[in-house]
Amino acid sequence: MKTIQLESYYYQTPFGQLIINCAQENRAITDPVLGEANYKKTISNTKYNITFGADSSPKSSYRNSQFAKGLHLGHHIGLPGQVSMSTDMLNIVLKNGCLNDYTKIFWNYALKLYLSTMSFQHSALHLKATTLSDKNGNALLVIGKGGSGKSTLAEKLNLFGYKTLSNTHTIYKDGYVWGMNTWIRKRSENSQHYIPPSPLKTERFAKLKSIIIFEKNESPEYHEEPLNIEHAINFIIQFGLATCNYDLKEDLSELFESSLEYLSHSQREYFLLTKMLNSVPIKYLTGDIHNNSTLDKILYNIESN
Structure with missing residues (x-):
């Protein structure tokens, strides 16, 4: 199994802390997509991790079977990969994925799933x-x-x-x-x-x-x-x-x-x-x-x- 050194970066969201874990050279995965914001009131103080590029052993799921074919979400297609998720984390690995590939998957899939997962958990829309x-x-x-x-x-x-x-x-x-x-x-x-x-x-x-x-x-x-x-x-x-x-x-x-x-x-x-x-x-x-x-x-x- 491939091991890489991960660094963590933090964003404040309406639900608490979104933590992005990725290799140092991929720091710019989220920067073009997501900026900082102030919220004088938040819905929760939940911590949620999104990890890019770290090998894992995902369980069988519909989305993982689609990722294996390069079908990410809806009309968004790209490199084949693996995805695993729970109520407080999302892990994505793309085969031979580069910075641009991970930036696209963050916008096209990861951010959407994070916000919808948190909304489901906290009775929000x-x-x-x-x-x-x-x-x-x-x-x-x-x-x-x-x-x-x-x-x-x-x-x-x-x-x-x-x-x-x-x-x-x-x-x-x-x-x-x-x-x-x-x-x-x-x-x-x-x-x-x-x-x-x-x-x-x-x-x-x-x-x-x-x-x-x-x-x-x-x-x-x-x-x-x-x-x-x-x-x-x-x-x-x-x-x-x-x-x-x-x-x-x-x-x-x-x-x-x-x-x-x-x-x-x-x-x-x-x-x-x-x-x-x-x-x-x-x-x-x-x-x-x-x-x-x-x-x-x-x-x-x-x-x-």
């Missing part, structure tokens, strides 16, 4: 959402399909005093949201690139005030309407809830002794989502955010809640 805080420190949650314009809308709102708490990963619990300081994917017609996490260790915790489901279009027509709870739940399960959106059901179910225990936690996730949507206004907005008139209407709508 892990959401794929852009989150901003207004001038009063209250949070706006923006949810939409991939490429729907969430990041672009956030950039526009930044010009009017809104601060981005998270671009992709948001945690919700008991009326509050926590944002993760991660890199931001920028899409163009034929390519994409990533903007590094903010170098500033800013506060990323706020009380949730409202939710919008946003969809960009190039029409000059602006449209808004309130959503009933049933429609909102269905949309967020499909496009906002990390468990479903990232297809982590198999992974999370293997952390429990039985499928029935997993289903009990999954039902609680549905209850928490329903409770969140009943606590704040939620609307559907669509329009051309590059049109000043449309942007004025979006701002008026958001600030009138």
Whole structure:
């Protein structure tokens, strides 16, 4: 068995300490992806270890069988490898993996699984959402399909005093949201690139005030309407809830002794989502955010809640 010297690096998250263990030459695995953040309140003080490149003897699992074929998560493919996990650790080894390979797997799989595992354990929701805080420190949650314009809308709102708490990963619990300081994917017609996490260790915790489901279009027509709870739940399960959106059901179910225990936690996730949507206004907005008139209407709508 190959033995390597590991060094540990620490990140503060809404759930406590995320500890990254890797060879010294691979220190930059997480740096391009995850930045520092302040949280004046945290959900727990849990320690969770993610280890890269250290050989292990993983037990038989669905995800490990997929990793052996280079199928990591959803549409993400790469080098074959091994993966083992529990409620407080994740170990990943890629065959002939280099720094770039491990950086991709941290973003495409490890960070998603960590946040969803912690959320399951602590009765929180892990959401794929852009989150901003207004001038009063209250949070706006923006949810939409991939490429729907969430990041672009956030950039526009930044010009009017809104601060981005998270671009992709948001945690919700008991009326509050926590944002993760991660890199931001920028899409163009034929390519994409990533903007590094903010170098500033800013506060990323706020009380949730409202939710919008946003969809960009190039029409000059602006449209808004309130959503009933049933429609909102269905949309967020499909496009906002990390468990479903990232297809982590198999992974999370293997952390429990039985499928029935997993289903009990999954039902609680549905209850928490329903409770969140009943606590704040939620609307559907669509329009051309590059049109000043449309942007004025979006701002008026958001600030009138």
